[in-house]
Amino acid sequence: MAQVSDKVMVELRNVDKFYGANKVVKNLNLQIREGEFLTMLGPSGCGKTTTLRMIAGFEAVTSGAVIIEGEDVGNKAPYQRNVNTVFQNYALFPHMNIYDNIAFGLTEKKVKKEEIRQRVGEMLSLVQMDGYEKRMPSQLSGGQKQRVAIARALVNRPKVLLLDEPLGALDLKLRKQMQVELKHLQRQLGITFVYVTHDQEESLTMSDRIAVMNSGILEQIGPPDKIYNQPATKFVADFIGESNIFEASVGSVDGDNLNVIFETGSAEVSAAGFSHDEMVYISVRPEKLKCSAAVVPGFNIRGTVKEHIYVGSIIKTIIELPNGQELKMSLLAGTPLISPGEVVWVYWEKDSTVVLHTHEETLYNLIEQVPKIEVSV
């Protein structure tokens, strides 16, 4: 991570992308730094792939600007941009062998034969595919195809490598292995990676920063630990990892200590910047949730233990509240369990929650109405 510099490599400025009335990307502003591993994370249809394709040049922006190394590339075709893409389905050329596939970009740039031979060789060893030159793509496994696709992109020495769910088609074990390899590769080469995925775990493992997108809006951008521990919106809290979310109103405010009231009880949390009677979301991670057989001062949440689910080293306990809401609590295996059917009192440490304003949606609508400065291209 030491290689991440302050230099901005890719910038998206007020980018909109509409297909007719369908707004796929809304007023996106994003700066990606040199040498950074940035992941665009979100559910399918959130606009992350479209954003990647706008950087690559396969899609034109409806308005706004895509700037690569300080240059507006709005008018440039994909083959004129110094970025390369690794496609989800590999997109290897079926009629060319592995050598010719990797050499394709270099032959298009009319690089000398000698140099092509040398650079293709280097790439093959980089992705551990030495000796596969003469094979055809149809003779390779999914993981091998992906390695070739990465080599084919990297051989051009791009400033930015765009990866569109590159591991989506691989099985879990291979995916985990490739995640580590990709991360090593990125550190070794110091190239900016823009990585699109819907797999939040993948994004947490690999990224320097994660940009969480939802419905064409950038919800939050930040390092994995910040995204996980301090989600900025309810969506982020819900999408990254697991969360127990309460819709609550602020009762009394005492400095940073809030007393919050919700349908199934009341609780204490600590957070700054909230006022009396305000509607908020309280997000509690399963590992922060606790329960006790007796009432805990400050808390009044009564639930019934429903079941225990074993997930290897962790046991998930499901606690049902009177209104039917199910809370998830995770405990380390070996912790004594409360048998299903027993009544428990739920609580947490005051500072282990995230409190969110509920007026996010209205806020975004406001942002959209702010007139934008059109960047001419």
Add this chain to the structure above:
Amino acid sequence: MKQSNKQLTKLLAAAFVTLIYIFLYLPIAIIVFFSFNSSKLNIVFQGFTLQWYGIMLQNTDLMSALENTAIVAVATVVISVFIGTLAAIGMFRYEFRGKSIVDSFLYIPIVIPEIVMGISLLAFYHILNISLGITTLIIAHVTFSMPYVVVTVRSRIAGYDMSVEEAAMDLGATRLHTLLRITLPIIAPGILAGAMLALTLSLDDVIVSFFTTGVDSMTLPIYIFNKVKTGVSPDINALVTVIILITLLILVFMRTFEAKTSKKGQVG
């Protein structure tokens, strides 16, 4: 008991297959056989000779018909492959209003009776006051061959992953280079199959050609057709034998090409 039943079944199956092949190939074999017959009649074999091949080469009417056929066939293949391939790519790649209608109209020449097509083309040329000749013949042949090219190219292109083209452009290839280095090589087997179909259709077409040919542009099938009315002469046998030989050579060539491409891997 059971054993003999099994053998009988096998025997019957073999006999059945043999009969089918005799039915398919005996007439052709007879033609080839009689092309070497020294008698003028296709009834008795008098002795071996190659004279009909010589006579065939000296028959100027026949040779000019052959020449016309070749010209028309080559022109038809080139034009229909060009238009058909572009149509197939375009229909695959672009979405536009009324596409399904435009698309189905492409295939109508395949199902329309040839006689209808022949008459309507003749009427069309007449209205436009175009005199019949090689050109009208070529236009007619392109009209019925082109849809077949579209069909074969499209079946090849259907399994085509568009992101391959994006990958090529991403790697620095211009649109033209992408077409030449990626798209065309991948769909080449479909184009070749379409070309072969167009060639065969053009070579042996009688009905449409009958209506659209001029006095000086007699093609081989029509020449033979006219000749048959007065009895098949042995030089026609010789000519047919030559055509069979050429067809076989093309078939062998196709097979080798197919084997080569399938070894290179399928699309996707």
